[in-house]
Amino acid sequence: MTELVSTTPGLYPLPDWAKRDLEELKGHQKHDLIDGTEGAEITGVYEEAREEVVTQQLDAGLDLVVEGQLRWDDMLAHPLAVADAVDTRGIVRYYNNNNFYREPVVTDDLEASGDVAAELEAAAEITAEHESDADLAAVLPGPYTLADLATDEHYGDEAEFVDAVAAFLADEAEQFPDVAHLTLLEPSLVEAAPGEGLDERASQAIDTVATAIDAEVAVQPVYGALDERVYAHLLDADIDAVGFDLVSDHDANVYNAQEYGATDDVLLGLVDGRNTLVESADTIRERVEWFQEQTPAADYGRIYATANTDLFFLPTNRFGEKLEALGAAAATTEVEA
Amino acid sequence: MTKEQFRPEDHPNDHFLMTTVVGSYPKPKWLNRVRERCHHQEDVDQVELEPVDEETLAEAEDDAARLITKEHERAGLDVVVDGEMRRTEMVEYFAERIEGYEFNGPVKVWGHNYFDKPSVVSEVEYGEQWLVDEYEFTSEVADRPVKVPITGPYTLARWVFNEHYETTADLANDLAELVNEEVEKLVDAGARYIQIDEPALAQHEDDHAIVGEALERVVEDLPEDVRIGLHVCYGDYSRIYPEILEFPVDEFDLELANGDFEQVDVFKEPEFTADLAMGVLDAHVAEVESVEEIKENIKKGLEIVPPEQLVVSPDCGVKLLPRNAAYQKLENMVQAAREVEAELDAGEIDVLQAPASADD
Numbered sequence: 001m002t003e004l005v006s007t008t009p010g011l012y013p014l015p016d017w018a019k020r021d022l023e024e025l026k027g028h029q030k031h032d033l034i035d036g037t038e039g040a041e042i043t044g045v046y047e048e049a050r051e052e053v054v055t056q057q058l059d060a061g062l063d064l065v066v067e068g069q070l071r072w073d074d075m076l077a078h079p080l081a082v083a084d085a086v087d088t089r090g091i092v093r094y095y096n097n098n099n100f101y102r103e104p105v106v107t108d109d110l111e112a113s114g115d116v117a118a119e120l121e122a123a124a125e126i127t128a129e130h131e132s133d134a135d136l137a138a139v140l141p142g143p144y145t146l147a148d149l150a151t152d153e154h155y156g157d158e159a160e161f162v163d164a165v166a167a168f169l170a171d172e173a174e175q176f177p178d179v180a181h182l183t184l185l186e187p188s189l190v191e192a193a194p195g196e197g198l199d200e201r202a203s204q205a206i207d208t209v210a211t212a213i214d215a216e217v218a219v220q221p222v223y224g225a226l227d228e229r230v231y232a233h234l235l236d237a238d239i240d241a242v243g244f245d246l247v248s249d250h251d252a253n254v255y256n257a258q259e260y261g262a263t264d265d266v267l268l269g270l271v272d273g274r275n276t277l278v279e280s281a282d283t284i285r286e287r288v289e290w291f292q293e294q295t296p297a298a299d300y301g302r303i304y305a306t307a308n309t310d311l312f313f314l315p316t317n318r319f320g321e322k323l324e325a326l327g328a329a330a331a332t333t334e335v336e337a
Numbered sequence: 338m339t340k341e342q343f344r345p346e347d348h349p350n351d352h353f354l355m356t357t358v359v360g361s362y363p364k365p366k367w368l369n370r371v372r373e374r375c376h377h378q379e380d381v382d383q384v385e386l387e388p389v390d391e392e393t394l395a396e397a398e399d400d401a402a403r404l405i406t407k408e409h410e411r412a413g414l415d416v417v418v419d420g421e422m423r424r425t426e427m428v429e430y431f432a433e434r435i436e437g438y439e440f441n442g443p444v445k446v447w448g449h450n451y452f453d454k455p456s457v458v459s460e461v462e463y464g465e466q467w468l469v470d471e472y473e474f475t476s477e478v479a480d481r482p483v484k485v486p487i488t489g490p491y492t493l494a495r496w497v498f499n500e501h502y503e504t505t506a507d508l509a510n511d512l513a514e515l516v517n518e519e520v521e522k523l524v525d526a527g528a529r530y531i532q533i534d535e536p537a538l539a540q541h542e543d544d545h546a547i548v549g550e551a552l553e554r555v556v557e558d559l560p561e562d563v564r565i566g567l568h569v570c571y572g573d574y575s576r577i578y579p580e581i582l583e584f585p586v587d588e589f590d591l592e593l594a595n596g597d598f599e600q601v602d603v604f605k606e607p608e609f610t611a612d613l614a615m616g617v618l619d620a621h622v623a624e625v626e627s628v629e630e631i632k633e634n635i636k637k638g639l640e641i642v643p644p645e646q647l648v649v650s651p652d653c654g655v656k657l658l659p660r661n662a663a664y665q666k667l668e669n670m671v672q673a674a675r676e677v678e679a680e681l682d683a684g685e686i687d688v689l690q691a692p693a694s695a696d697d
Binding site: 091100101277 | 442446450495498571621
């Protein structure tokens with residue numbers, strides 16, 4: 001029997017009241033964005049908003065709860081944007097979306113800031129107060145993605161830079177409180193696929209981060225399917241679950257699973273993070289069953305049912321409805337293999 | 338159509354680097370307050386402020402449009418707009434007037450900048466008029482030529498949640514019909530300078546054919562004396578150049594200052610055959626660029642095109658800047674353009690040769 005576990009990638013939309021409050025408190029320009037030194041008033045808004053989205057997930061019945069990364073003004077580039085040895089410069093487009101982030105430029109040796117760990121500590125306090133059965137999951141950018149989103153003016157070599165970013169993320173992860181799960185989001189493995197040699201290095205970099213933490217680790221590619229070569233290398237990393245975006249490109253994703261196999265656990269992007277059409281719980285379960293039917297040779301221990309992308313793209317009403325659909329889909333925790 | 342038709346009669350220099358803006362400008366705080374009191378009456382009740390009706394809001398928008406048009410003229414711009422005082426955001430404003438869209442709430446663009454991203458839930462149809470009243474009001478109060486920025490069909494199709502159409506191309510094609518209808522109305526009302534805003538193009542470079550087809554429909558049957566610009570921003574231009582030169586437009590308005598002009602070289606080969614409206618001000622930095630700095634930025638445009646093809650503009654709409662910074666930036670930009678013109682007249686700047694006319 002396969003366990004169905006509902007969760008989401010991080011990076012939630014801010015509650016609408018917090019959007020308004022923070023617009024007033026922080027302003028609209030590049031230099032107004034989070035740099036890790038925000039004062040008590042701004043911190044207070046984020047604390048209240050974090051409480052709201054964690055509670056929202058618990059109410060929706062999600063099995064793995066995330067912190068929501070509401071402070072991540074620069075989306076996945078955030079861990080670098082608040083790190084020393086990094087300058088934030090012009091705004092650049094965030095993949096093929098109508099979203100932008102400050103370009104992080106690495107100018108010296110990277111050192112972990114503990115910023116993400118502090119967010120997780122705060123989320124852990126909230127889940128503890130609720131005495132919920134749900135576990136806490138951490139979310140980080142994968143090392144290849146974070147290196148791809150940044151500009152290197154210090155390490156000088158692309159492979160060396162990916163290694164340095166991996167070591168940086170591993171140091172961040174080592175500071176985390178107890179979490180049951182870590183999802184590494186790797187959109188760049190799809191959008192800017194590593195070439196020959198770097199593909200293997202990207203996989204090793206993931207290994208570096210995954211082995212730094214005592215938790216289940218999943219790697220979730222985003223915005224499509226991995227190139228076959230990249231996928232094959234990714235399976236060599238010491239991870240518990242590999243992800244498939246069944247919304248953007250279900251055929252290419254299932255092809256990879258059929259041709260190369262998969263990890264014992266898999267993570268399925270079943271809910272569209274970039275569209276306001278809300279999937280029903282039945283639709284989500286049908287998609288899980290479809291994937292299992294397409295890969296009959298596999299006997300998955302656990303299937304993570306999640307969204308195919310970050311959810312900050314959505315308005316808050318649809319975001320909430322999608323959380324509830326995921327929670328309801330996994331309410332019966334076992335599905336037939 | 339050439340920019341010469343917009344040269345002021347008393348222009349001080351032989352060379353003419355037309356100065357303009359992309360479109361949006363910071364709204365006066367009092368306008369935002371009136372808008373809040375009109376659109377969020379439940380919030381207004383909580384703080385015991387008098388709600389206002391649509392008529393009062395319209396009057397406030399007229400006042401703001403007049404004020405900002407004059408502010409643009411005071412900054413010395415050759416071609417002005419009203420700063421888009423009546424518009425909320427470049428997709429939202431139009432989607433509110435097109436049947437087939439619905440709204441679910443604000444979504445993030447960057448930092449703390451959001452827009453009410455609509456969903457397309459049925460076939461799009463022309464609803465209430467979009468911009469003719471805005472144009473007629475602005476041209477009535479302006480002493481300078483007026484440009485009309487209008488969001489293009491591709492961006493109106495891309496920056497939404499599509500819940501109805503099979504493909505983005507299908508939606509963009511239908512929207513192109515509507516944009517064409519509005520452009521024809523604007524031209525009938527006297528508009529001679531229309532800028533199609535297509536920032537979504539820079540994020541989906543593989544779709545340039547869809548954009549090209551939509552633009553062909555947008556400009557179909559327009560008179561020869563109408564100048565059409567295309568604004569594209571924040572992307573890797575090497576992925577859309579030189580293909581964009583095939584588009585049926587007179588001018589490309591491009592963001593270059595934000596990236597420290599690193600993309601200038603993209604446009605040097607093959608030859609840039611249209612007019613270039615060069616982004617010489619960073620729209621996302623409140624620090625005001627000096628006249629000297631802007632002059633150097635303008636000269637980078639002369640590495641791409643000769644003065645006859647150069648227009649000077651900020652990177653993008655400046656609505657997120659503090660208003661005094663926006664004004665000072667524009668004033669410095671105009672002064673920088675005039676000084677570069679004078680230096681061109683004096684032969685102090687080396688320039689590219691104008692491309693030979695096909696008639697020679």
